[in-house]
Amino acid sequence: xxxxxxxxxxxxxxxxxxxxxxxxxxxxxxxxxxxxxxxxxxxxxxxxxxxxxxxxxxxxxxxxxxxxxxxxxxxxxxxxxxxxxxxxxxxxxxxxxxxxxxxxxxxxxxxxxxxxxxxxxxxxxxxxxxxxxxxxxxxxxxxxxxxxxxxxxxxxxxxxxxxxxxxxxxxxxxxxxxxxxxxxxxxxxxxxxxxxxxxxxxxxxxxxxxxxxxxxxxxxxxxxxxxxxxxxxxxxxxxxxxxxxxxxxxxxxxxxxxxxxxxxxxxxxxxxxxxxxxxxxxxxxxxxxxxxxxxxxxxxxxxxxxxxxxxxxxxxxxxxxxxxxxxxxxxxxxxxxxxxxxxxx
Numbered sequence: 001x002x003x004x005x006x007x008x009x010x011x012x013x014x015x016x017x018x019x020x021x022x023x024x025x026x027x028x029x030x031x032x033x034x035x036x037x038x039x040x041x042x043x044x045x046x047x048x049x050x051x052x053x054x055x056x057x058x059x060x061x062x063x064x065x066x067x068x069x070x071x072x073x074x075x076x077x078x079x080x081x082x083x084x085x086x087x088x089x090x091x092x093x094x095x096x097x098x099x100x101x102x103x104x105x106x107x108x109x110x111x112x113x114x115x116x117x118x119x120x121x122x123x124x125x126x127x128x129x130x131x132x133x134x135x136x137x138x139x140x141x142x143x144x145x146x147x148x149x150x151x152x153x154x155x156x157x158x159x160x161x162x163x164x165x166x167x168x169x170x171x172x173x174x175x176x177x178x179x180x181x182x183x184x185x186x187x188x189x190x191x192x193x194x195x196x197x198x199x200x201x202x203x204x205x206x207x208x209x210x211x212x213x214x215x216x217x218x219x220x221x222x223x224x225x226x227x228x229x230x231x232x233x234x235x236x237x238x239x240x241x242x243x244x245x246x247x248x249x250x251x252x253x254x255x256x257x258x259x260x261x262x263x264x265x266x267x268x269x270x271x272x273x274x275x276x277x278x279x280x281x282x283x284x285x286x287x288x289x290x291x292x293x294x295x296x297x298x299x300x301x302x303x304x305x306x307x308x309x310x311x312x313x314x315x316x317x318x319x320x321x322x323x324x325x326x327x328x329x330x331x332x333x334x335x336x337x338x339x340x341x342x343x344x345x
Contacts, residue, residue, distance in 0.1 A: 007260070008250050009049060010267030016042040016049075017270040021305050024117040024281050025298050026290075036216050037238075040230050043118075044239045047178045050125075051185020054132050059189070064140060069133035078129045082271070085316050086122050089275045090114050096283050112173060116278025120172040127175040128182065135179070139186045143194060150183030154233050158224050168227045177228065180236045188247065201241040208238025266306055272316060273309025280305050 139146035157176030
């Protein structure tokens, strides 16, 4: 059966990657309501969409079976998808470091997500590949219990961080802070028939908005959520109802013409664009553009990062496709050769 691509997911990823590029610009005020409640929600939405997409992929390719989700070939294909472009970016950063005459720490680059804003993202994606099947099965078996356990796990992680005195540098690299958001995305895919009731959404919004009010307007530091406070666990209760409302209203939407095609392409290339913006910002490749007025500078950053990211994505798809075709043909020839030899023997 042919699976029709859900264009809304691409549109949402396109908007989110643009917001990521905007987020990493040196804003004068990142505590404004607009920034906190809209621009800064890019990564939380990405995590919900990751839960949704991973669920869809595991259902399609593994039938939702735990043993098949941990199949070596399936894991290899997922790792390849994320690591090949990441390694290319690592090599680019090594070259730039050599040009700048700076020290090169290969372990730091490859193990900790390279350099640049959002460099924690790749390590978290790799962790997600291995722990997601467990989240999937918990949410699939019992939605309420699965989400509760995800929330408890997320909260337990924050408690451990606080009690142990974990440094911010290492906190950012671990997936524990995003477990609830990922489980919410998983729930959206696995239980579309279990409509989130209006009173549940209102209750969640009250929790999420109360947290935002505390950290934004009252300027209080939460007792528990020390790092990345504006996108910490309570934000899940604000952004999840928003995503649910977007899904309900626009799930089957199609934007015609060049705008729709452009957004879809940006969404499909969002991972590559993310990697490009890491290099762009860390090595200050914008140069004199960063001195332009804010709107002009941000616009240039978006155009450059998205443009280069799309080219990177297209090149990745092209060369990966060529390599897979070559590898498949080589294996086929090898089997024919072995068959021929065994026949003559």
